[in-house]
């Protein structure tokens with residue numbers, strides 16, 4: 001721990017950055033005495049009047065004499081001269097740091113002055129500039145929640161790095177370290193290039209003859225884009241010359257980009273334009289999440305935990321439409337992308353998992369418009385039109401994306417790597433890699449347990465196989481069938497029990513011949529898909545929470561509209577009915593190859609049952625909700641044959657048993673299921689382990705609880721049911737969400 005206050009800190013330069021840090025150190029009592037030097041007497045006088053510094057000098061050597069810490073905060077091109085000036089006056093233990101926007105030249109300056117980089121020198125760069133400058137513009141909170149990059153060298157003293165880190169942390173900054181080269185390359189792209197463009201655009205327009213009109217009518221776009229052109233010219237002059245190589249390479253890449261846009265406009269290539277714009281728009285969001293290693297949810301700020309609090313009781317009533325089916329949404333993007341023509345999707349689930357799939361295909365060059373209120377237009381590129389993604393494909397929390405894409409990517413001409421968040425990183429991927437290898441794919445999983453990342457080497461010719469699925473998995477079946485589209489001959493898969501058949505149905509909707517013969521689905525490689533319209537029904541897996549809610553809460557009467565009723569998905573209805581649930585199927589119809597209906601559900605006195613094993617694959621994702629129904633039922637409910645639940649987003653058997661026990665319900669986990677004895681539900685704090693379905697299941701339990709239930713780690717609800725809270729509240733659940741700091 002750093003001991004404050006320091007005896008003396010010297011600032012060389014009192015511009016925006018220097019004076020802000022001096023203010024902060026003074027306000028927080030981090031230092032007894034602040035000395036400073038500046039070329040401007042006026043600046044020193046102002047700083048002294050404002051009480052920011054104790055004494056000012058025009059010669060930097062005078063300012064650093066006796067200082068424990070020296071902060072070089074003057075323009076970067078003065079670095080060498082300042083270092084030479086202070087060298088004889090520095091005490092041997094003084095620690096020196098700087099705030100320059102480029103680091104390679106600062107290192108070179110140090111070498112020129114000392115012959116080497118002193119071990120007490122810690123190069124640094126607070127990323128907190130603004131277009132304002134000067135001592136008056138400084139603010140003590142300038143660095144709060146901003147990043148500071150330190151670029152220590154191998155021999156830099158650890159104590160020196162620790163002190164500089166402590167100063168910036170005291171200023172509220174997020175301190176990170178990287179190499180000098182990496183720093184300069186990254187900053188050239190994220191800071192220097194944008195400044196160059198802003199200066200250049202304003203200057204170019206200012207030279208046009210009608211410039212007054214241009215500036216008079218220039219609205220938001222121009223103003224937003226050019227805000228930074230008001231920055232200090234001298235400082236930026238220095239930065240560009242100091243970081244010449246990295247800036248030139250960033251500028252080359254940018255010029256290539258504008259050239260492509262120019263060509264697209266010249267040749268009226270609307271697809272190319274839309275491609276750039278839609279990808280760019282999505283990329284801004286995407287990268288934030290990728291860096292944070294989270295799914296895509298907007299609410300998921302780094303270092304925050306989302307918690308649900310549910311007050312006990314209530315009825316569950318009204319009409320509701322749950323969001324679009326996740327499985328169908330994934331497939332609409334995948335098949336739309338490899339089809340010929342434009343596929344129009346409505347009812348698309350704008351949840352994190354489906355958005356991960358959408359982003360993956362954008363990464364592979366597919367133009368995708370939307371999503372906009374559930375509408376998406378996918379500009380298909382045909383079976384041979386996907387392009388190599390620029391880097392690793394990040395699929396967040398979504399197992400379906402990873403397994404289906406494994407199949408599809410194994411057949412492409414390019415290499416690819418699939419990664420995901422911490423939860424997905426634990427899930428088994430060998431189950432899909434194994435059959436793909438039998439087809440000739442070059443696909444690797446990671447570690448002893450065969451988990452992500454999944455690495456695929458492209459350009460291998462696949463051959464059709466027959467595969468007997470060892471586990472009932474629609475994801476594995478679909479991944480193999482998708483690879484089969486590119487394979488020689490016939491690919492067929494036999495499943496041990498019926499699993500969701502959305503891939504088969506949707507392929508047929510795209511005009512691709514898929515045969516189903518009993519438990520076997522098969523197709524021939526080498527055909528083509530024709531774009532079509534897809535109306536995604538409501539997700540029965542999301543509806544499940546509401547079906548259970550209205551069944552267990554007294555005096556409930558709820559209608560769920562437009563719910564997908566694919567026979568391979570209706571296990572939850574069959575099981576609830578077997579328990580005595582009161583569910584009516586109204587207005588059954590078929591929409592775009594998928595059965596759909598409205599469901600009316602009313603409160604019922606549920607009874608414990610032995611859940612028939614043939615229902616397990618038909619309701620695999622609905623068990624967390626069904627366990628809550630079991631907890632509210634009379635007697636014992638027993639589930640067997642469901643070991644698959646242990647490898648979902650969490651071990652859903654163990655995690656549900658733990659939570660139910662916390663709430664006073666008897667729940668005995670077994671190898672392949674659980675035994676739950678119905679009884680009163682108390683309040684308490686349960687942990688979802690980042691599993692969306694666990695979080696929603698325990699939320700619904702609140703309707704029959706005697707006390708408040710708090711559910712931890714709920715942000716991933718946005719993977720499948722983004723407005724769960726809003727919709728559940730409207731129907732009567734007394735739920736609210738709150739964010740908490742992670743410790």
Ligand SMILES: O=C(O)C1=C[C@@H](OP(=O)(O)O)[C@@H](O)[C@H](O)C1
Nearest residue numbers: 327400472473474475476620621
């Ligand atoms: O194919 C799909 O869309 C899905 C298949 C199921 O997974 P498994 O194939 O692992 O059973 C299911 O749990 C998942 O939510 C979605």
Ligand SMILES: C=C(OP(=O)(O)O)C(=O)O
Nearest residue numbers: 397398399400401621648
């Ligand atoms: C298991 C699930 O999804 P995935 O496998 O796609 O992560 C789920 O949504 O319950």
